[in-house]
C-alpha cells in the first residue's frame with residue numbers, strides 16, 4: 001500500500017505526494033479577480049510542498065458567487081492573474097487545481113467575518129439568486145428563484161467555459177464543487193430540490209444536473225488531465241442525501257470520466273447535527289472508494305502526520321485533503337515528511353535548512369493543451385476565447401487595485417459547525 005509521500009499518478013499527471021490543499025475561500029477579490037493575496041496564499045503552500053493546491057471555490061457566473069468578494073472565472077480577463085499564480089505553484093513542483101463553483105441559493109451573502117446575512121444590491125449584492133426550488137437556506141439568506149430549463153443550460157455551459165479558461169490559465173486539475181449546499185448539491189438533495197420536471201424527484205432526475213455538468217466539463221477539459229468532484233457524502237438528516245446515494249452517484253460519475261471523489265459532508269441544511277471530530281468524514285472516503293471503485297480524497301479534521309499517513313497506508317483514501325491545518329502551517333508537508341522520516345524535495349533556496357540529503361524541487365512538467373484554445377461546438381461561449389500567446393503576453397494588469405477588507409476574525413466555528421464553505 002502506498003504512503004503519504006509516495007507519488008500519485010492520475011491520467012498523464014503525477015502528483016509528487018498525496019497531501020492536497022483543500023479549496024478555501026479567501027473572499028479577497030473584487031469582480032472575481034485574483035489578487036496578490038492569492039499569489040502569496042497559494043504560493044506559500046506551494047513552497048510548503050503540497051502535491052496539489054486547490055484555489056478556492058471559483059464562481060463560473062457572477063451570480064454564482066457566495067459573496068461579492070469571491071474569486072471568479074466567468075470572464076477571460078480573470079485568466080491573466082490566475083496564470084501568474086499557477087506558474088509559481090508549478091515551479092515549486094506542486095500541481096495547481098481549480099475548484100469550479102456555483103453558490104446557488106447561498107449566493108449574495110456576507111463574508112464569514114461579517115455579520116451573517118444577505119448582501120443588498122446597494123452594497124454589491126444581486127437579485128438573481130437561483131436554486132432548484134424557491135426555498136431559502138435560512139431566514140437571513142436570499143429567497144432564490146427556481147431555475148428555468150434555459151437557466152439550467154446556461155449554468156452547464158458556464159461550467160464548461162470556466163473549465164476551458166482554467167486550462168488556459170494552466171491549471172492541471174479541476175474539481176466540480178457539488179457539496180456544501182451549493183447549487184449542484186441543492187439539486188442532489190430531496191430536501192432542497194422539490195422540482196417536478198426532469199431535474200427533480202427520482203435519483204436519476206436529481207443527479208441529472210451534476211451528470212450534465214460533469215459531461216460538459218469533461219468534454220471541455222483535456223482528456224490527459226484529472227477531473228475531481230467534491231460531494232457532501234451525506235446531509236446528516238433523515239430523508240436527505242446520504243452515503244448510499246453518494247456511492248451510486250460516484251459509480252456513475254466514474255463512467256463519465258471523473259477520476260476522484262473528494263468526500264466532504266453537510267452544508268445543505270442549517271440545523272443538521274454533524275458529529276465533528278478528528279477524521280469525521282474519512283469513513284465516507286473509504287466506503288465510496290471500496291464500493292464505487294473510484295479514487296477518493298479524505299477531508300475533514302485531518303491534522304497530524306501519523307493520522308494522514310494512516311489514512312493512506314490503510315487504503316481509506318488515495319489522498320488526504322487538508323484545509324485549516326494548512327492555514328496554521330503552510331509548510332505542513334515539510335514538517336510531516338520529517339516526522340515520518342520520508343523524503344520530500346525542498347525549494348532550492350531553502351536547501352541549507354533542509355534535512356541532510358534533501359533534493360531540490362522539480363517543476364511540474366507542463367505540456368501545452370491546444371484543445372483548450374479550440375472552438376467548442378455545442379457549448380456556447382459567453383465571451384471570445386483568447387489565444388495562448390495573448391494570455392501569456394504582456395497585457396495590462398487587469399486585477400483590481402481595490403484592496404479587500406482585512407480579516408479581523410477567523411471564521412473557524414462555522415466550519416466546525418459543519419457549515420463548511
Ligand SMILES: Cc1cc2nc3c(=O)[nH]c(=O)nc-3n(C[C@H](O)[C@H](O)[C@H](O)COP(=O)(O)O)c2cc1C
Nearest residue numbers: 022023024025056057300301322323324415420421
Ligand atoms: C477559510 C475556509 C474556506 C473554505 N472554503 C472552501 C471552498 O472554497 N470550497 C470548499 O469546497 N470548501 C471550503 N472550505 C471547507 C474546507 O475545504 C474543508 O472541507 C473543511 O474545512 C474541513 O477540512 P479541515 O478540517 O481540514 O479544515 C473552507 C474552509 C475554510 C476553513
